Amino acid sequence: MIRSVVFDVGETLLDDTREFGAWADWIGVPRHTFSAVLGAVTAAGRDNAETFQYFRPGFDLALERERREQAGSGEQIDERDLYRDVRPALAELRARGVWLGIAGNQTAKAARLLRDLALPVDGIATSGEWGVAKPDPGFFDRVAGFAPGERSEIVYVGDHRDNDVVAATAAGLRAVLIRRGPWGHLWADDPVVTVRADHIVDSLSELPELIRPSAQVGPSSD
Structure with missing residues (x-):
């Protein structure tokens, strides 16, 4: 039962298209580039948060999320x-x-x-x-x-x-x-x-x- x-x-x-696009814009990479790297990370069975490390080594997701909020471009649903x-x-x-x-x-x-x-x-x-x-x-x-x-x-x-x-x-x-x-x-x-x-x-x-x-x-x- x-x-x-x-x-x-x-x-x-x-x-998630809109949110992934917002992240690509935030870190300053083309959206299609971000999506391609995200796909590679996904296919390797790794955490999608690792995507950011290819563009900004040492990227702190929590900190950047807070910065987005402060800048008025935080997550929206x-x-x-x-x-x-x-x-x-x-x-x-x-x-x-x-x-x-x-x-x-x-x-x-x-x-x-x-x-x-x-x-x-x-x-x-x-x-x-x-x-x-x-x-x-x-x-x-x-x-x-x-x-x-x-x-x-x-x-x-x-x-x-x-x-x-x-x-x-x-x-x-x-x-x-x-x-x-x-x-x-x-x-x-x-x-x-x-x-x-x-x-x-x-x-x-x-x-x-x-x-x-x-x-x-x-x-x-x-």
Whole structure:
């Protein structure tokens, strides 16, 4: 039985194009160059924060994020950043009696911006608020305490093999990988994902038929 579904944020609910573009502008490199290096870092299975080191060795992400805020060009999240399937899928899942949460590797400010969107979910949290980030097991301990149900009754939906599928299932949760964004497309056919994810989807609109409060889910043959 599935009682809760918890969603990652970047490239699961939000299209990160605008934010990545803002970072490229901030460090003064062409957007296509930034994207190309980000892709190489992603393909190597490394943390995307390492992208900045190629352009500015010793780059302090937290410090630069604060400088962006002070300059009035800090992170923004609004309706245009949501993928088009987000609101309909969340509304349908909630109408079917599933508890819904959002929890990802974002700042405390991002949590406030997400709450301002008034999405049809029951709870929102970020690593910036919790003080622990994926793939640390402590993050998924917080997810398990955040969402109703036993761990086997909680599904985590994300786009990343290691941070989402592997880390969630290692913590005893179920996992769904969405095939979008650089990570989702890169990892969708990875054998680790195909074994460990319950489902691999192209859109959140597929979830209501796959995840029901009374449904048992198992490894997908997608």
